[in-house]
Amino acid sequence: xxxxxxxxxxxxxxxxxxxxxxxxEQKPIEEFQPTLQAMLxxxxxxxxxxxxxxxxxxxxxxxxxSAYGTWVRTTDDKDVEDxxxxxxxxHRTLGKRPYRRQPDGEYAVQPYEGPDEARYDRCRALGxxxxxxxxxxxxxxxxxxxxxxxxRRDGIQVDFYEHx
Numbered sequence: 766x767x768x769x770x771x772x773x774x775x776x777x778x779x780x781x782x783x784x785x786x787x788x789x790e791q792k793p794i795e796e797f798q799p800t801l802q803a804m805l806x807x808x809x810x811x812x813x814x815x816x817x818x819x820x821x822x823x824x825x826x827x828x829x830x831s832a833y834g835t836w837v838r839t840t841d842d843k844d845v846e847d848x849x850x851x852x853x854x855x856h857r858t859l860g861k862r863p864y865r866r867q868p869d870g871e872y873a874v875q876p877y878e879g880p881d882e883a884r885y886d887r888c889r890a891l892g893x894x895x896x897x898x899x900x901x902x903x904x905x906x907x908x909x910x911x912x913x914x915x916x917r918r919d920g921i922q923v924d925f926y927e928h929x
Contacts, residue, residue: 794900811839811917
């Protein structure tokens with residue numbers, strides 16, 4: 766809580782005010798479009814998606830809407846059934862930029878290892894846009910709460926997402 770003096774429509778407000786959400790500044794849908802389009806334009810990306818919801822319980826912290834688990838299915842991943850295996854950070858066919866422990870104990874990002882660094886970067890950009898918090902208002906308005914979103918060239922499927 767912060768003790769502050771404010772005004773609301775010209776009326777003074779005094780007292781201990783508990784600040785609300787600490788969300789990052791929200792961006793408009795127009796800024797999300799190029800990232801989405803880059804994924805749709807890649808012929809090797811079959812579909813992609815994420816999960817978005819407001820948790821029911823958060824260990825005493827505020828329960829705030831957010832998006833998680835961005836995943837990508839490429840033409841090399843048709844046999845994979847579990848979206849968790851396709852999450853961008855641990856994807857089996859996109860490649861990776863591994864972290865390695867340095868002599869000083871710190872971790873450093875290593876050069877890209879994989880078949881297509883540009884594709885990997887596009888997928889990471891999507892993950893950053895979805896999970897970075899800057900488009901939460903857009904995603905909530907478009908797909909609702911407690912949603913599993915799957916994007917394909919011919920349409921977007923939204924299913925209810927069951928979570929703890």
